[in-house]
Amino acid sequence: MYWLLFATLSVSVAAALVLVPSVRMFACRIGMVDKPDLQRKLQTKPIALGGGVAVFASLLIATLFALAVDHMFLGGTLHGFHRKWVLLFLAAGSILAVGLIDDRFALRGRQKLVLQLLIVAVVAGSGTMIREISLLGFELPLGPLALPITLLWFLVAINALNLIDGADGMATTVGCIICTGLGILSCRSGISLNGVICFSLAGSLLGFLIFNKPPASIYLGDAGSMMIGFFVAVLAMWSSVKESTVLASAPVAILAIPLFDSSAAIMRRWLTGRSIYATDRAHLHHLLQAKFGSHGMLIVVAGLCMVTTSLAVLSTFFELPWLAAIGVCFVLGMLVLTRSFGYAEFRLVASRLLGAYRSFSTSRLECDKRKLERQHTLQGSGQWETVWEPLVEFAKTHDLASIKIDLNMAWLHEAYHASWQSVRLPEKVNQLSLTVPLFTNQTKDGSEMAIGRLQIIAPANSPDTYREVSHFIERLEELGPQIDHVISQIETGQQTKWSGFTWSRRHESQRVETINH
Template sequence: MVIAMAVVIGFQNSWDISSVLDEFNKPWSVLLGSAVAILVLGLVDDKWTLRGRQKLLAQCVIAMVIVGSGTVLNVVGLMGIDVPLGIFAIPVSVLWLLLCINALNLLDGADGMATTVGIFVSGSLAIVSLLNGNAVLNVVAAFALCGALAGFLIYNRPPASIFLGDAGSMMIGLLVGVLSMWCSHKETTAFAAAPLAILVLPLFDSLAAIVRRRLTGRSIYATDRGHMHHLLNEKFGRAGTLWIVAVACSVSSAAAIASTWLHQPWIAPLGAIAVLAAMVGTRTFGYSEFRLIAGRARHFANSFMVRPQVCETKKHERAVKVQGDGPWQDVWEPLVDFADRQGLASVKIDVNMAWLHESYHATWRSIRLPEPAMQSLVRVPLFVTRGVGEDSERVPIGRIEIIATSSEDSLNRLGDFLEHAGELQTQVEYVVKKIEDLQESRSRKGKKVVDQGVSVPVDNDALAKMS
């Protein structure tokens, strides 16, 4: 990138080279050093696979070094209104860099996707910086990154012969994160809506992953197949995925550029909202996360409408097929019947099988749960067998969680459930086997077969014994 910057500057005879070199001071030195550091971090992760918290800690240190060198967001400007951050300036700046680093890293799961997004993001930031009258070096750096990624895309497009890996994707995220902070109006540190609109696609993917994992009770570091590139690949194929991403980035970037050029701050968020609405509305990406949020919001709203006398007896149920179309309702519905008959406070099932692109989450609970000190809680892990013969292994795929109000009677009911948990595990394995057979059949036929309602022979008699 530095070589590309030097070449571009050399062709600009009208620019004062000495003044440009004067700008290559502490912030730029820190940025280049940080880029090397995160490159090394990515190489270590690609080689030995670091734990999620280890990688996050190293990213935090790198981000804090950059912020400590003076790259800080002091003001956030949205819709023409400037909001001073005050004491929150440093943590918000660090958080922004972490979001950008991980957003581009998470996108790098499909050939050419992170590279394509990086081209649009860096190119748009260069144009916005130019319109805002930023320093020449900022503009040249963004254009240089855009050009480098465009050349790399030749080898990274499907089927890719060279890959970014964590080293490349995290470094791109760091660079666009810093450049987006520098592309604000000249001589200010305000952060407007334009950079947010330009980065809307990778940020949306990251935030959706956080929402999906937090609302299903999974670890924030858990792996799944619910990212944007997974769903787009499944629906449009590898080449189609790049076209969809390119169109979405074009819309959001064009809106950000128009917003800056016309001095109309409302255009940038409008373009970003249009992209997100199209993604969610067509169920291309974000629809399951939207349902999870809507279900949680509806439960919260209903809690204000229920009379105190029925808070513990009135139930709220929601079930979301986060990904896939497995017949999990044949396991879930008997569980709800058991919980209802036994007067339990809550029952929850969460399943996540990344290798099958299957994810299911369902909850049934009282409007008001008993106090934590009065809860009897049982968690039963769910396992399936992968492989055959000596290569087979038992792998966890999720859990069932049951809560009852603590009493001698409730403990007996939970004991009954545990006695028959083996039969329930058998039904879970049967559902997984049915999903595997369906996917194998679809793969053999070379096309997607519409599931016309799979009938899974659930042993209802065994589940009924739990009552």
Template sequence: MTTLILITLATAFASMLLLVPLVRAGAIRVGLVDNPDAERKLHARPIALAGGLAVFIATGIAFVTGVAYESGWQEFEKLTQISSRWYVLLGASTAILVVGLIDDKWALRGRQKLLAQVVISMIVVGSGTVMNSVSLFGWDIPLGIFAIPVSVLWLLLSINALNLLDGADGMATTVGAFVCGGLALLSASSAHSPSTAIAATALCGALIGFLVFNRPPASIFLGDAGSMMIGLMVGVLAMWCSLKESAVLVAAPVAILVLPLFDSTAAIVRRWMTGRSMYATDRGHLHHLLSEKFGPNGMLMVVAGLCTFSSAIAILSVKFQQEWLVPIGAIGVLGFLVLTRTFGHSECRLLLGRVYHFAHSFAVRPQQCDSSKQLRTVKLQGEGCWEPVWEPLVEFAKAHDFAKVQIDANMAWLHEGYHATWQSVRLPEKAFQNVVRIPLYATRPGDDEAVPIGKVEVITNSTTDSLVYLGYFLEHVEELQAQVHHLVDKLNVLRSRKATSDQAGQSTDAVDKPLANEVEAATTS
């Protein structure tokens, strides 16, 4: 088995070294490139996409080579005897690769991509790749009528988990390589067909080879085509390599996939709790925060260390049949990220704050529901001092007996995010609410026109007096916008100086603190 894995790994790696320059040149020729913008895509020049196509081809070459070696070099006809599920996976991977290439070239809507993902996942599940029951810590839990929905949901999570991580040079590639390596070892340690181990090894070797070109500064990206295709294959292989009779062992695959799953969960929590669209873009993902804290290369080292730890724990848990090791490993990884405030701390604050206020609402007497207020403020990212913007809003709401005031700001180009809510324990019935939503605007460096960065929402009872007070509020919206502009201008200066110091090779630690103090002093004046 060791020789088989090494041959498959080497074939995939060598294939990538030959394929990537060809695919990169072809992508540039047809205009399949990722152009920088002033908000989220901050690379300096257009970068070729379609790296996923090279990964797909190299994985196929390595898989065929591995299966041929395992069955005997003189018995290539055995390749035609592979289980039909592999042909389904080939077709599904091809389909999602095509969808991704179309999206990379012409930019599909989020719901269009999701629909395609659902259809492809349902085809895979309909072909027999389904979780009829799951085994967790020795307990077999039959899923019954939920088997198909749970299986489809698992594939959707896998597809989008890797896709969401693909926002920094080498990030999705590094995570994918470690995840596939872990799945290969997990599959090799089982008594099932080695085909799953071969496929996982082939994908791992292809990603390692792609990392040669995708490490910072990257010369080619996976694109949505690559990240979604890898996510689908990882999700399917995770189900196949963890089969135990008729049940799927969920602990080990989840532990191996803990980083991408945590990032996806945090993104859902962050957008749901702040009232943003699930398709909204921000720079609050794991790779953004790690890159901001440790730099591009440091980010990859931290990710590699965390993936190594979680994968090793998962493999050991299976080898020694000690499933209790899995939650310890997962908690260790997540605890490190949250407690060091590297990632997930803001999302935990949002979630715990919502849970606390929900629990507290049960202790409030009915007569106090309208007068009792709840306050939540969370600085999601950045160094901006939002109190001069937020506190006058709360004072105005208190003075005029508003039911709710909320502010949400998201500036991806500044790595800045802020969310705050002040509201009554019991809001008025929707039919009797006056709701006003004011978009907030700011100017990005190099742009002549202001762009939307968030919103302020106000809710009052539907009374004559409240309409008058809402009129007063609208009269002061220009002052609110001016405060936001003032704050963002200072943050733009801070970001510009940090970028200049980075380019000059200076330590940003020496300049961050005084510049942050300058921003706070300016915005509170």
């Protein structure tokens, strides 16, 4: 009977291969494309969006095919398309619609979050609820926390797949492997409709990957990545030993890579004072792409996902929940220890904890004298200390209580964060706080662009504070050229590196041609 899974997988792949070119052509015709902006979207030309529509349609076709075959030849072993499945597809279609609106008109982050919440609340209200947590053999009933935990799970899964969709083929590859793993979990005691849908979605993504692999000719868009995240959230719950226990070792381990990426992004933005809706190029795929190239990044990500998924599946079959935990720890540990991803966030957290310890252990008499300084190169190799160190000297000279700088240059893959402050800041009523944006014109098109912010806190004990602010404003006039100089050095280094790479490839090609002749 397992032949039905392979037949469904084949139908979904074939449907995607047929539908994607049509969706791509229609998206280009109506102007639903992702345009390069020379800042964060660095592709060379506009790329069609709306790939999620083709994936959703392929999934629906394959599911209906499986149900028809089951009804005609297998006696209805899948038990038909009941109410919960209808609701699942209606909710997924609604998520898809929200994503399409976002792709076309660019919704604000909070608007998108509210719409997501309304949709998943309907699904949770229908009975799809996490009522207990089971990790490493320990079970914890949630009681009144069941609903908020369920809603949080849905939102985390939806946005984790959305956040990881920032490079050609990334979310498609990860989603395909995750759905395959969930499909195997669903069918461990026999074929089920849950397993059929998992394999259908995996097949749809596999077919879509033909057009989405580097260089991509069509993107999933927010519509596709959010829709996949929603399906994964629900199917993970229904793939568990108990439908009410999604936060178990196996489902969480299968989702380890996107969950780690989204958690690191939120932590990075929160600890640097940025909005959690802010965009950057410090996600897992961005760093791996810079290190291994587009195709190498996909191979590495696929390998990592296969390790966590395989061990998660084995942990379920052999009833060894710790096996899934070992797989997750191994993969995430390798990423951090090799400084491929997560190392900067680890340093941010460690630095914040160390600062809290030093603040707690400092005596009252030393609080006003002792200073805490932190510098973090979050991404890139720019010599930002040449900008930061004079600022610290300025803060010491003018008796400031705190000074912080946060820089984010997505098009250069550069990000820097540093802070210097007293252990005990002045009381709110006795402090002057000033935050100013920082700009550069060292962009690809020569336009002015905000690249970060500088914040100071000064004790406001007398009118002399105004004089300190004026000195600070004067200092800003010197800061701009210093930032531009560092950016110029970075761009020169990148051009030199690229020119050397091009010359090496050309020289190697000429050498091979000479040998052939």
